[in-house]
Each structure stands twice: as structure tokens, then as C-alpha cells.
Amino acid sequence: MTREQIRHSLRDVFREIFDGRDIEPSDELTAKQVEGWNSVTHIDLICAIEDKFSFAFSTSEIARLQNVGELISAIEKKVKD
Amino acid sequence: MRLAILSDHADQKLSTLVKQGLSLWNDSPEVYRSEFDDIGLEVLDPSSGLYAFKPDIIYINLSTQGVRDRYYSASPESRCGIGKAVADELRQWATLLRQKGVQVVINLLPAPLERHHGSFSACLPGSLPNQIRAINHAVVHQIAADEGVLVNDLAHLSACVGLRQWYDERFWCHSKYPCRPPLLRDYASSLVAVLKAARGRGLVKCVITDLDNTLWHGVIGDDGIDGIEIGGVGVGEAHQRYQQYLLTLKHRGIILCVCSKNEEAAARLPFQKHSGMVLKESDFACFMANWRPKSENIRAIASELNLGLDSFVFVDDSPFEREEVRSALPEVVVPEFPEDPSGICAVLEALPGFEAATRPSAEDLQRTAMYQVEKERTRLEMQSSSREDFLSGLEMRGQFAPVGAAEISRAAQLIQRSNQFNLRTQRLGTEQIRGLAASQDGFACFCSLQDRFGDHGIIAVLCGEARENAALWITEWVMSCRVLGRGVEEFIRNNLVKTAHDMRCQKLVGEYLPTEKNTMVAGLYERLGFTRISDVPARFELQVDTATPLPNFIIPQSLQTHTT
Numbered sequence: 112m113t114r115e116q117i118r119h120s121l122r123d124v125f126r127e128i129f130d131g132r133d134i135e136p137s138d139e140l141t142a143k144q145v146e147g148w149n150s151v152t153h154i155d156l157i158c159a160i161e162d163k164f165s166f167a168f169s170t171s172e173i174a175r176l177q178n179v180g181e182l183i184s185a186i187e188k189k190v191k192d
Numbered sequence: 193m194r195l196a197i198l199s200d201h202a203d204q205k206l207s208t209l210v211k212q213g214l215s216l217w218n219d220s221p222e223v224y225r226s227e228f229d230d231i232g233l234e235v236l237d238p239s240s241g242l243y244a245f246k247p248d249i250i251y252i253n254l255s256t257q258g259v260r261d262r263y264y265s266a267s268p269e270s271r272c273g274i275g276k277a278v279a280d281e282l283r284q285w286a287t288l289l290r291q292k293g294v295q296v297v298i299n300l301l302p303a304p305l306e307r308h309h310g311s312f313s314a315c316l317p318g319s320l321p322n323q324i325r326a327i328n329h330a331v332v333h334q335i336a337a338d339e340g341v342l343v344n345d346l347a348h349l350s351a352c353v354g355l356r357q358w359y360d361e362r363f364w365c366h367s368k369y370p371c372r373p374p375l376l377r378d379y380a381s382s383l384v385a386v387l388k389a390a391r392g393r394g395l396v397k398c399v400i401t402d403l404d405n406t407l408w409h410g411v412i413g414d415d416g417i418d419g420i421e422i423g424g425v426g427v428g429e430a431h432q433r434y435q436q437y438l439l440t441l442k443h444r445g446i447i448l449c450v451c452s453k454n455e456e457a458a459a460r461l462p463f464q465k466h467s468g469m470v471l472k473e474s475d476f477a478c479f480m481a482n483w484r485p486k487s488e489n490i491r492a493i494a495s496e497l498n499l500g501l502d503s504f505v506f507v508d509d510s511p512f513e514r515e516e517v518r519s520a521l522p523e524v525v526v527p528e529f530p531e532d533p534s535g536i537c538a539v540l541e542a543l544p545g546f547e548a549a550t551r552p553s554a555e556d557l558q559r560t561a562m563y564q565v566e567k568e569r570t571r572l573e574m575q576s577s578s579r580e581d582f583l584s585g586l587e588m589r590g591q592f593a594p595v596g597a598a599e600i601s602r603a604a605q606l607i608q609r610s611n612q613f614n615l616r617t618q619r620l621g622t623e624q625i626r627g628l629a630a631s632q633d634g635f636a637c638f639c640s641l642q643d644r645f646g647d648h649g650i651i652a653v654l655c656g657e658a659r660e661n662a663a664l665w666i667t668e669w670v671m672s673c674r675v676l677g678r679g680v681e682e683f684i685r686n687n688l689v690k691t692a693h694d695m696r697c698q699k700l701v702g703e704y705l706p707t708e709k710n711t712m713v714a715g716l717y718e719r720l721g722f723t724r725i726s727d728v729p730a731r732f733e734l735q736v737d738t739a740t741p742l743p744n745f746i747i748p749q750s751l752q753t754h755t756t
Contacts, residue, residue, distance in 0.1 A: 150367060151205050158373045170362045 112190050117164075117183050124159045128152055138180030153177075164190055193391065196224040196247035198231040200258035202368040209380035210387075217393055235285045249295045249387060251344070252285060254278070255370040256301045256324055263320055272318030275326030282327070283335050290340040290623055297342045297386055298335065300328045302350035302371075305359055340623050342390055342549060344383045353378070381544065389547035391619055392608035396525070396545035397503035399441060400490060403452035403459055403481070405509045407431060407471070409533070413458050423468030430534035435470035437537045442475055444548070445556025447497060447563060449478040451489045451506070453513075456481040477563035486513050487520030497563055498673045500611065500709065505543065507536070550605040555649045565646045566674065572645075583679060583745040586643040590680070590746040592687035595629050595636045595653070603638055603653045610670035611709040615702065615716065618668050620655060633658040635691055639684055641675055641746070651675045652684060656691075663733070664688075664697035673712075679744030685720040686744075692736045704730040 121136040142148040166189040176182045207225045214221035224245040234242040263274050286296050301324050313319035350358040363369035388394045404411040409427045410420035421428035459481035463473045480489040501523040509529045518526050527539050576582035595603045604622045628634035639652035655668035692700050702717045722732035
């Protein structure tokens with residue numbers, strides 16, 4: 112799966128988590144820049160991604176992944192494994 | 193509803209989900225969430241945010257992981273006392289909150305995954321699983337037993353899900369989530385079902401079942417008595433277990449009815465001739481076997497039993513019949529029938545409407561019989577030449593007396609269950625009723641009724657308190673719709689006048705607070721001779737000295753002669 116394919120799927124996940132808003136998951140985007148990306152929706156987001164791509168993040172990844180570039184890299188690595 | 197959630201773990205997501213769930217039936221639920229995870233601090237401090245919020249229900253939301261943390265922090269020799277320490281705290285909080293008239297809901301905790309001694313842990317009193325069990329045991333047998341406390345059974349929910357699915361320790365480590373985050377939806381639904389039941393909403397009162405391929409395997413009209421299967425091994429066992437399930441529902445006061453497309457004689461045959469049948473014809477309050485549309489039959493059942501359609505569950509294996517009922521009567525709960533009939537009990541079990549908030553009462557056990565006797569009364573009514581003729585022919589005897597220990601449970605239950613004949617829908621609980629009954633300035637009375645056909649038991653509850661200007665306020669008046677039109681309202685009104693007189697009050701004040709369901713009593717007070725004194729809220733009063741008794745056909749009886 113390429114980064115762009117992952118990004119494409121992430122658009123749907125973001126829309127689902129952030130009340131239907133269209134948020135472009137660019138590599139530079141961080142949690143702080145997105146209205147409503149808080150500690151609760153962060154968990155929702157992590158669970159929705161795990162569900163979508165069928166893998167599990169590690170505990171440290173859950174805490175660390177606060178920007179989309181790293182998120183995509185982590186997914187890329189997991190899906191490859 | 194004003195709900196406060198007090199948790200020992202993260203509950204922001206849960207409270208959002210609970211609020212959403214409550215909004216579906218409660219107009220404006222307010223949910224308070226403690227900012228601290230020290231529940232005791234909030235409960236024991238009268239100046240805490242909790243009390244400023246003025247909750248009417250408090251949910252004490254402990255987690256297995258929270259108890260586990262305490263277990264691990266304790267020295268090995270004191271770990272065997274953790275369960276008792278937690279239970280003692282819970283009891284202290286519950287007692288304190290109950291004294292303040294607040295309803296309390298407590299979790300039953302999921303079993304922990306960590307056992308440390310394998311299966312043998314179950315034999316060691318100090319093991320973590322047994323400390324969790326000790327807490328649940330204390331909640332169920334001691335704290336809940338005082339009836340002011342309800343439980344949200346997460347032990348059951350987590351077992352249904354499977355503990356390995358239930359727990360996801362990553363999210364506990366990261367943000368103190370007590371379970372896999374998507375399961376918080378089920379967690380919240382379970383709580384909302386308990387809260388609804390606590391308010392008497394959404395309760396199933398009647399199950400209407402089909403016969404062919406539902407109550408038994410096969411079609412009686414085609415296969416005959418020897419062709420259908422009930423009991424034995426295989427599919428007959430599944431249908432027999434469904435019958436046992438229904439019979440157990442009947443024992444807790446849920447009415448059973450048959451609605452089948454059949455010739456009546458054929459439909460009744462298995463009840464009379466088949467040895468595998470668990471249910472008898474007498475277990476059903478209505479037996480509808482004909483070729484009319486099922487929605488029509490269900491409407492007839494609703495009017496005969498005087499129950500709202502939204503308290504009905506309809507079980508039928510035929511997708512056509514289910515659709516017909518769903519489209520004609522959208523209020524009726526119509527669960528999907530499972531692919532295999534062995535799954536039907538699990539389908540019913542998953543419906544939230546079988547939740548309860550009170551213990552089954554003597555009335556529950558006799559409810560079906562009461563509806564059957566009702567048919568005898570209807571027959572008398574048909575034969576009577578006039579309304580007065582019918583009412584005097586019933587030979588009614590009534591009691592109006594303070595609620596005592598023997599009546600408290602039924603009184604609370606009637607308050608929970610009554611939606612239509614309910615003037616203010618306050619849903620007073622056991623503690624509040626007990627408080628009013630004991631108070632000098634208040635009263636809590638019940639009305640029971642017998643007639644020549646049998647005993648209706650307790651059919652109305654009234655509560656009130658004396659306020660300024662020598663006015664006795666009627667703060668709660670609920671009545672069973674089964675006794676409408678018998679003059680019970682007039683009988684009660686006369687007794688209220690007497691109560692007011694005895695309490696040295698000069699007037700009675702009553703209110704009608706409208707809900708979606710109680711329009712039938714909008715004009716009650718005026719019908720009983722009260723004068724309207726305000727419109728919002730609709731308030732009425734009656735001068736005690738000038739009130740003449742209203743005629744009715746109920747002979748007052750003292751409590752001693754009341755035998756049930």
C-alpha cells in the first residue's frame with residue numbers, strides 16, 4: 112500500500128471522526144491544527160484506523176502519533192509487515 | 193434527568209455516549225462528570241461540584257483496573273482486605289446519597305484477566321479475582337438489597353463480549369479506558385437501559401408470540417399434532433426452551449399473548465394434547481388465532497389489556513408478518529427472528545426493554561390471572577342494563593391507607609410502571625415514599641380494590657405534603673388503567689378530602705404536568721370538583737370544608753379485612 116493510498120483511506124476516517132468535515136491529511140498536519148482533535152477523538156481515531164487497516168498500534172505509538180506524516184509512516188510499516 | 197457520573201477512570205467518552213442515549217427518550221438530560229478521580233472526595237464534601245449540580249441519579253463507575261491498582265499497591269498480606277475496603281466505601285457513599293434522596297447506580301465489575309494462581313485462584317480468598325467477586329457480592333447482597341441502589345452489570349456484559357475482547361490494556365495504560373474503546377457503546381447502552389428502567393420508561397409489559405415454527409417446530413394445520421416438534425432432542429428442544437423462557441417472563445409479571453394465523457381449534461390443540469408443551473392456554477391473557485392481519489389483532493389486544501403499543505414485543509418467524517406489524521404499528525418492538533430458532537432467547541435477551549428496577553411483586557405473579565378475570569367483568573358489563581347496574585353488580589370494596597412495609601415495593605413499582613394515569617410523573621422511589629409516609633407533614637397512601645370476581649390488589653398510589661396556607665399538595669398520583677371508569681377516582685378524591693381534614697388542611701392542591709402519554713388525566717381534577725387556579729403549570733384546588741362526597745359504588749373497608 113502506498114502512502115497516497117493510505118492518505119486516501121485516512122480522508123474517510125477523518126471525516127467519520129471529525130463530524131463529517133473534510134480534512135486533508137497532509138504529512139505536516141498535527142493534532143493541534145485540527146479543531147476537535149483532542150484526547151477523546153484521538154483514541155477514536157486510533158481505533159478507527161486499526162479497524163480500517165486491520166492491525167494494532169503499540170502503546171507508545173498511541174501516545175506518540177500526533178501528526179499525520181508519522182501516522183502514515185506507522186501504518187505503512189504495519190501494513191507491510 | 194440530572195445524572196452525575198463519578199468514575200475512578202477516564203469517562204469523558206462514556207458520558208458523551210450516555211448523554212446521547214438519554215437524549216433519545218429524555219427531553220433534556222444533564223450529565224455531570226467529576227473532574228477528579230477521587231469519588232469519596234466529591235461524595236463526602238457537601239460543598240463539592242457534585243451537590244452544586246443537584247443530581248437526581250448518581251452513577252458510581254468503578255473499574256476492575258482501578259481495584260487492581262489498589263490491590264498491587266497494597267502489601268501482600270493486606271491484599272485480602274481490598275475487596276472489603278472498596279465495598280465499605282461503596283456502602284458508605286450509597287447510604288449517604290440515599291439519605292439525600294438520590295438514586296444510585298453501581299457497576300458490577302468485570303472479572304480480571306490476571307489470576308496469578310490459575311484456576312486455583314478461585315479457591316484463594318485473597319486472590320485478585322476473589323477480591324473483585326467480594327465487591328460484586330457486597331453490592332448485590334448488601335448494598336442493592338436496600339432497593340435504593342441499582343446495578344449496571346458489567347460483569348455480565350464483559351462475559352458476553354469475552355474478557356480477552358473486553359480488555360485492551362493499551363488504552364488503560366495510555367488514557368485509563370476501562371475496556372476496548374469501541375465497546376464503550378455497549379457499556380453506555382447497558383447503563384442507559386438501567387436508567388430508563390429506573391424512570392419506568394421503555395419497559396416491555398407484554399410479549400405476543402406466533403405459534404407455528406415459533407412456539408413449536410412445524411405447522412399444526414398441515415403437520416397435525418404428531419407432526420409438530422416440541423421438546424425431545426434437536427429443534428424441538430429449541431422451541432421448548434423458548435416456551436420456558438416465556439413462562440419465566442410471565443412469572444416476573446410480563447403478559448403473554450398468542451397471535452397466530454390459524455383455525456382456533458387447531459391452534460389450541462397442541463396446548464391440550466402435546467406432552468412437550470410447557471405453556472398452557474391459561475398462561476396467555478389473550479389468544480388470537482384467526483386469519484385477520486396481525487396488526488389488527490395486536491391493536492385489539494392493546495385495547496383489551498389497556499396497555500400502550502410501545503410496551504409490546506412481537507415474536508414471529510415470518511418476515512412477512514413482522515413487516516406487516518412494523519409498518520402498521522411502528523411502536524411495537526419487533527425483533528428479527530434468528531436464522532435458527534435456537535437463537536430466539538438470545539434475541540429477546542438482547543432487547544433493552546426487559547430491564548427492571550424493582551423486585552417482582554405479588555401482583556406480578558397474578559397479573560395474567562387478573563387480565564383473565566377482567567374478561568368476566570366485561571361479560572357482566574355486557575349483560576348489565578346500565579353503567580350503574582354494572583358498577584353496583586361488581587360489589588366493589590376499597591381500601592385507602594398509608595403505605596406500610598408490606599406495600600412499599602408494589603407502591604414503588606406502580607409509580608415506575610404508570611405512564612398514562614400519572615399526574616406529575618415524579619417517579620418517587622422507595623426511600624422518598626417511606627420518608628413521606630413517616631413524616632408528620634406528608635402522606636403516602638395506597639388504594640386497593642376488590643370485587644366479586646377477585647382482588648385487583650394495589651391499584652393507586654398517592655403522595656403529598658402539607659405546605660403553607662394550610663394547603664395539602666398532591667405531589668404524586670398514579671393509578672393502574674385496569675380500573676378506569678369504576679369510580680375509583682371519586683373514591684380516592686373522597687379519601688383525599690378526609691386525609692386533608694385529618695391533617696388539619698383547609699384545601700387540596702393538585703397539578704397536572706403533561707407528558708406524551710398522560711393526556712387522559714388532563715381533566716381529572718376538574719372532573720372531581722377541583723377549581724383551576726393556574727394554567728402553567730395546570731394547578732387545581734379544592735376547599736376541604738365545602739367539598740361534598742362524590743358518589744361511587746365502592747364500599748370502604750378497613751385494612752384488617754383486606755386479605756390477599
